[in-house]
Amino acid sequence: MELFVDTAIVEEIKKAKELGIVKGVTTNPSLIAKSGRSVKDVINEITTLIDGPISAEVDESDAETMIKQGIEYSKMHKNIVIKLPLTQDGIKACKALTEQNIKTNVTLVFSPAQALLAMEAGATYVSPFLGRMDDAGFDAKKLIRDICEVRDYYGYSTQTIAASIRNVEHMNIAMLAGSDIATVPLKIIEKMYEHPLTTQGLKIFAADSKKK
Numbered sequence: 001m002e003l004f005v006d007t008a009i010v011e012e013i014k015k016a017k018e019l020g021i022v023k024g025v026t027t028n029p030s031l032i033a034k035s036g037r038s039v040k041d042v043i044n045e046i047t048t049l050i051d052g053p054i055s056a057e058v059d060e061s062d063a064e065t066m067i068k069q070g071i072e073y074s075k076m077h078k079n080i081v082i083k084l085p086l087t088q089d090g091i092k093a094c095k096a097l098t099e100q101n102i103k104t105n106v107t108l109v110f111s112p113a114q115a116l117l118a119m120e121a122g123a124t125y126v127s128p129f130l131g132r133m134d135d136a137g138f139d140a141k142k143l144i145r146d147i148c149e150v151r152d153y154y155g156y157s158t159q160t161i162a163a164s165i166r167n168v169e170h171m172n173i174a175m176l177a178g179s180d181i182a183t184v185p186l187k188i189i190e191k192m193y194e195h196p197l198t199t200q201g202l203k204i205f206a207a208d209s210k211k212k
Contacts, residue, residue, distance in 0.1 A: 024052035057083035063092035098122030131164035144177035
């Protein structure tokens with residue numbers, strides 16, 4: 001399972017890179033707005049930091065506009081993945097971009113049926129949203145398992161990216177459900193290091209070392 005960092009804050013991406021375990025980056029308009037910079041400026045800088053898939057989200061619009069914007073973004077760097085919404089126009093755009101060998105990430109996926117549409121359109125990735133499923137009282141683990149089962153049964157190559165990760169338990173769900181990738185805010189990655197027994201053990205080791 002691979003870890004991506006879900007942010008558009010360059011300083012956070014630099015910290016994530018220093019960990020040596022992050023393989024890609026996902027962004028969205030909300031995250032880029034928080035950075036206070038333009039989409040192109042942010043994406044260009046990210047490509048200098050992480051040598052892996054970098055999802056750049058197009059504006060939700062008609063298929064023609066999303067295709068045009070997707071082509072434009074894809075020319076910025078070989079690692080750019082075009083992030084599209086799971087709408088009729090988003091799926092049309094996914095199909096068109098796939099036919100031009102442009103990688104895509106279809107997002108806002110909440111059911112296996114939606115995931116199937118993206119797979120049929122040739123999506124490189126589908127992003128089920130765990131946090132939002134959890135908020136609405138749905139079984140997020142089952143969603144990922146079902147999507148992976150559909151993918152494997154019918155022989156699609158689309159990978160799953162567990163998104164909307166809000167806590168370490170969501171990470172546990174993503175891992176145990178068999179997601180290929182999880183895209184995670186830096187603060188959650190940092191939380192993954194923590195466990196009360198680890199803290200307790202470190203205190204014991206520190207105390208024992210002073211006895212020598």
